[in-house]
Amino acid sequence: MVQWSYQRIGDVVFSDGVLIVGASQAGAQLATSLRDLGALCPITLVGAEPHLPYQRPPLSKAFLSGKVSADEVLLRSASYYTERDIDVVTGQWIESIEVIGSGGTATSARGRTFAFDQLALTVGGTPRRLHVPGADLGNVFYLRDLPDAIALRDSISAADRVLIVGGGFIGLEAAAVANAMGKQVVVVEALDRLMARAMAPVVSDFYLDAHRRRGVCVMLGTDVVGMSGNGTVSSVELSDGSSLPTDLVLVGVGLAAHTELAEQLGIEVSGGGIVVDEQGRTSRTAVVSAGDCTTLRAAGGLRRIESVANAIAQARAAAATLAGVPGPPLAVPWFWSDQGDLKLQTAGLSAGFDDVVLRGNPESERFAALYYRHGELIAIDAINAPRDYMAVRKILESRGSVPREAAADSTLALKSFIRA
Numbered sequence: 001m002v003q004w005s006y007q008r009i010g011d012v013v014f015s016d017g018v019l020i021v022g023a024s025q026a027g028a029q030l031a032t033s034l035r036d037l038g039a040l041c042p043i044t045l046v047g048a049e050p051h052l053p054y055q056r057p058p059l060s061k062a063f064l065s066g067k068v069s070a071d072e073v074l075l076r077s078a079s080y081y082t083e084r085d086i087d088v089v090t091g092q093w094i095e096s097i098e099v100i101g102s103g104g105t106a107t108s109a110r111g112r113t114f115a116f117d118q119l120a121l122t123v124g125g126t127p128r129r130l131h132v133p134g135a136d137l138g139n140v141f142y143l144r145d146l147p148d149a150i151a152l153r154d155s156i157s158a159a160d161r162v163l164i165v166g167g168g169f170i171g172l173e174a175a176a177v178a179n180a181m182g183k184q185v186v187v188v189e190a191l192d193r194l195m196a197r198a199m200a201p202v203v204s205d206f207y208l209d210a211h212r213r214r215g216v217c218v219m220l221g222t223d224v225v226g227m228s229g230n231g232t233v234s235s236v237e238l239s240d241g242s243s244l245p246t247d248l249v250l251v252g253v254g255l256a257a258h259t260e261l262a263e264q265l266g267i268e269v270s271g272g273g274i275v276v277d278e279q280g281r282t283s284r285t286a287v288v289s290a291g292d293c294t295t296l297r298a299a300g301g302l303r304r305i306e307s308v309a310n311a312i313a314q315a316r317a318a319a320a321t322l323a324g325v326p327g328p329p330l331a332v333p334w335f336w337s338d339q340g341d342l343k344l345q346t347a348g349l350s351a352g353f354d355d356v357v358l359r360g361n362p363e364s365e366r367f368a369a370l371y372y373r374h375g376e377l378i379a380i381d382a383i384n385a386p387r388d389y390m391a392v393r394k395i396l397e398s399r400g401s402v403p404r405e406a407a408a409d410s411t412l413a414l415k416s417f418i419r420a
């Protein structure tokens, strides 16, 4: 049974339990994990958005294409939180936090104060803005939350031409949706390949060809230098001197983590996020953090991962830290991206690989890339190949590997390499 410590500092007895700032994937998981660990203290999950915590992945996929509704993207129903005695407070942007000992108070922009014994920051991030002339015109969209997705969805329906700035996951997922709706879609990417931050060149090249085959125009090595229009955007100027007419622009150029509260508390921020260790501890004792707002300090250095799986794993670890119990075993990172009918699933981290083995034929649009470092399997990117993905994820979790030759032989089932 978890022993919850309540603090007396001077005349103040903190009996306010855990305050989790940021009510989304990581925050909701942290609250749930605390209860699963047996915590009996009050748990308050406070978030700026007006909704209960919801899933963001559908916003660039099934929600954008109109296949699921806002209610269907909720992570949990209201009754789920009530039954677990988790107080979810929506619509409150926390703008200042004062820590006294290990407890303290947080105050929202609307003047509400929340006292706490222990604090978790699960504040995620906000889309990076494009700073070019005309970027503030109407019909220039970013995609992070439900209102963004609703506005973008309505605008795409009414548009003929859609221009997407950024060939990362969100941009390409939205491009696939708009393309399937019969729109003329252009993706403008500054780097020389797609999804360059997370994917190896072989996968980037495959996606470039696949999107082009489906009719999406992809321009690599090209910057957007300006936008023009009368109230709303009607054309985009590019670094090669050309300009493209468009009815709307979606900018997907990355995320800026919310680090303001951590900075206010003197907590270390580096690599664009709140620095945490594998237990979710920040540089300030008793303040934990999890999810997209963090930078993980691990054996290999600083690492930022923005994914659902990472938010869940870090939140579980942070909950264990608050509860004073050992954390769950380290999870193998995994991720997915649905770009139309192309289902990408990744496990492990391919950064630093020195060899890649293809399994299956990219032309069939069903294959996997297995990454090796010093002869050891470190990651997989599987495209429409869920069995290989699942087998490799389990192999990595069991700290196993697959000999190179076996990896290349698609008649051999990879699951035989999962260690008992």
Ligand SMILES: Cc1cc2nc3c(=O)[nH]c(=O)nc-3n(C[C@H](O)[C@H](O)[C@H](O)COP(=O)(O)OP(=O)(O)OC[C@H]3O[C@@H](n4cnc5c(N)ncnc54)[C@H](O)[C@@H]3O)c2cc1C
Residues within 6 Å of the ligand: 021, 022, 023, 024, 025, 026, 027, 046, 047, 048, 049, 055, 056, 057, 058, 059, 060, 092, 093, 094, 095, 122, 123, 124, 125, 143, 144, 145, 170, 258, 261, 290, 291, 292, 293, 306, 307, 308, 309, 311, 334, 335, 336, 337, 338
């Ligand atoms: C369109 C889209 C598609 C995606 N697709 C995938 C996918 O296919 N696969 C995948 O693995 N991941 C995907 N992701 C990423 C995934 O959704 C994130 O990794 C995940 O949401 C991170 O959760 P989080 O709780 O850390 O942060 P967030 O979801 O950003 O939540 C942070 C919350 O904190 C709130 N907040 C911030 N500051 C304050 C404050 N001061 N006071 C109160 N509240 C505050 C914010 O309003 C927000 O609700 C996608 C993301 C987007 C936007």
